[in-house]
Amino acid sequence: MEKVLLLHSSSDGQTVKILQYIEKQLGDSCQCELFDLNQLPELDFSRYQRVLIGASIRYGHLNKKLYEFIAVNQKALEQHKVGFFCVNLTARKEGKNTPETSVYMKTFLKKSPWQPKLQAVFAGALRYPRYGWFDRIMIQFIMRITGGETDTSKEVEYTDWQKVEEFAVRFSQC
Known part of the structure; x- marks a missing residue:
């Protein structure tokens, strides 16, 4: 059984709700563990085959803890099968809801030394x-x-x- 690490930086809980939905979609073939990036214990990435990070925008910015996590764990992230998604209210509009069109995802990719291959942008609540x-x-x-x-x-x-x-x-x- 594949172990999946689910990490979130959520302001009001919608990012967690999305991760829990994804966990259900992955089904019984995966064992998922969900952690808050703001209260993260030491992680042993070797215990996981996949990593998924979801982060929400609050007042136009991602949480600085996300960037701190990436700085500390960039090498491990680059060695795993990893996905990243951003949650924001702007994504409720067509044309602002993809990694290519989201100003928040573009800003993240400019600021982050880690460049996830699998990306998504979801509208929040x-x-x-x-x-x-x-x-x-x-x-x-x-x-x-x-x-x-x-x-x-x-x-x-x-x-x-x-x-x-x-x-x-x-x-x-x-």
Whole structure:
């Protein structure tokens, strides 16, 4: 049975939800272990055949812990079958939802010494009622200027689960 390491940097939980969905898609042929990059123990990469990293954008940036993790583990990442995906609300729009068209993925690839071969960009979820006052106002402002949902009583999931499923298949075959 193949062991798969699932790592996340998630702001509000949608990245974890996506990883859990991918884990289900991988099925019984894989044994998956899920860890938060912000609370990561020492890892022995030799225990895993595949590694999948999911990271969310918050206020236009990936978490700095992701870059720290890559700096420490770049060699191990380059020696494994690895996939990387980015989750953001901008990806809800056609033309901003692929690695080639996402400004966030492009920025990541410029900043990161590690260049994952398997990449994806997924739309996240808008969870106004769960946000604190500051986040709710800031995200509402961002959504207003980008033409998104501004009703703070709503929760909207923009994730394209078919696209996630297709990525899971590609990840299982890489």
